[in-house]
Amino acid sequence: MVAEVEVWLPQGQLRAEHRKMHLFDIDLKGALLAKIHDEDGEVRLSPTDLHGPSYHLMAVDLRNLDELDNKLQQAEVNYSLPTIFLAECVLVYIEMQNCKNLLKWISNKFTNAGFVNYEQVNMNDRFGEVMLNNLRSRGCNLASVEDCFSLETQVSRFLECGWTASRAWDMVQVYQSLPEADRQRIERIEMLDEGELLLQLFQHYCLVVAWIGELFQDIRNYVR
Template sequence: MINEITDEDAVQATNDDASECKRCAVQLGYWTDPFISLFVKQTNRKAPEINRGYFARVKGIEVFINKFLKMSGEKSQIINLGSGFDTLYWKLRDAENSPQNFIELDFPSVTSRKCYHIKRHKQLIDRLNTEDGEISFSATDLHAANYHLMGIDLRNISELENKLAQAEVDFSLPTLFLAECVLVYVDKNATSTLLQWIGKKFADALFINYEQVNMKDKFGEVMLSNLRGRGCLLAGVEDCESLESQQKRFTINGWEGSNAWTMVEVYDSLLSSERTRIERIEMLDEQELLVQLLQHYCIAVAWKGPTFKNISIAQG
């Protein structure tokens, strides 16, 4: 029991780390996000390799989100699993590219902090307001007309079902599930149950999963021992062995198809003008270190139904 609490604390703390890294890269000009600084105060400067890695992560995921929204239109939903302090809802709102419903789920201790920041900042709360909707808050949950933030343990499916009902989820709409560095912390059986449940309930769905890959080599072992050193058990790490295991995780759990790319491939697929721009922001001491880092993260996608079949990273 003591171990479990320690692991949960450590897992929740990974959100602070991710948010601080995003804040740092935004501040340096890697990409634009007017909202991340409302969730994270000043942070220490990170290594150039980390900033570039985060650039590839945010931009790579953005490619798929834009494809999803283009393919499904406004009548769609996004469900962000383990959303942490992600600012996607506000960025899409400013780009006038919001789906019909946007749901964020994380442990209650994380969502309560997110609720606190949203309440404190006019720039955040004003964007939740719509003409027809009221905003209701509890300590951990927030409901607005088309945005719902809720505290939950994703390993508990009946709780998930209950929370999604509160968020008025529509199982018939095209739905994007997003998990950014989340499933590695959830044990394999619980992830299987979650993926099977989603697969059964949603007819037309796309899943975008960003996380570690190639964890069985030397560099991967060092990454894992660093994370374990912070107290994370990494209960889902078995599926981070290779691109194949990442894809199989979906196809054995009822999803129709899956594809996966290392972040080297994702980075190379980004617009060359964007890469040239950000490569001028900071000099890299060691190009090799960046390549190794990018080889050890991936984006996997999986689909159910006809709309998103064979969706790929290629742009244009």
Template structure:
């Protein structure tokens, strides 16, 4: 683990510019998928600059965005449902949340009452941009109650939603912990006694392995003996083959490196992200597998009708280099409740749909 002074010296905000740009790319990709009918998200347009001028993304990107979203939505919704079945509200903590709209989608959906608190962390430039967008948009702001801004508009608090500026590359004892126990708040906003889900969507791959391990371990320690903890990671892996090498080189041209991918060179290595921290279970699926086993034939036919996709082999190649990994950590000393062990992505039964239909 590196020292905090080194972290602050090496990680200037200017150096983070290319990483912040990846959030803009993802938001535009989601906007494209929404405009074309792949996804439903009435809020993303408020978090993209000049949304009406953004051109559509290629079909390959739209399909990939759809598969990624479908998988993570299922994991989050499943977590909310299991928490409700246990008679508890749950907490969601999104790391490097960027322009994500998940809080608003949950808060306007059937599971809104199952959510106790939703917390987002990101670099200061991104949180400033997001607070400005929230204040500007009636559709976003009307979903928040008792809103207060702090630290020059970089921090936002409301009854259920909190947005914090934090550099996740700095040790969590200095970057995360002080924010959650801020003197301006009435006690810690993250309860150690409620089921809590951590989201890492294309975040850990950009930071050093030591930093990501320290971050996960901090949450493991926080919930060690109190409540169930879940975590979801979405990112690229297997970058040692020819396709992966090209991906890495293309990102280097943009000033983006992927130090967090090095410990996970194969699909089989992905669950170690969580098992090394004592998680009860951990599993993974590539986006390629998710598309082939979790999406119904009818839904795939609907998707295929939206755009012509000729490069099915290229799509499979790209999707095979991205994965969703999830882990479940039960409180120490407790036997696994069967309902929590069932949480995860479950392939559909007899989901036979030939690629020729695509």
């Protein structure tokens, strides 16, 4: 299982007095060890973790919430600060109950948080079944695939775990929301000539946004 969740706040777009931000990169031990060897600067190393002034790379199994809590406390995370979680094809690899436990833990632990999740969707149609069988044949088990059956199940996953609100779009919607000039530029660079296949792939991946707390409630004004 490949699991990575980044908890971060952007530095470059903030005023100087707000730039003392921290990024926490959480991964499984095997993948994390490769990352550690690529890091530069003043860092503190342990057998599985790397800690810098504003960057923390930690090996944690996201199913073990006690270990996750302990590692974050060791890295001096402040649960009261606004926090954004980024996950790319992570939750789908975690068993459904463990995934719900993780999302509930976050919603209970953090005062103001946003979650941006990118992963599969529409996995119960014919194209999705082919994708699923192909992944299984390579030893990739999508343990929470039922939450990836539709945009509605993606949203419900968060709402059922105590999140204030959630929105979801398949990647067709996301791609078509880009300015036409940008889409044309992308298609020239990538030399895209299989438009139908690309559309099918986009229909089976999605972007989900969820949030808790007053700070992030204005997101609803920018997403539809």
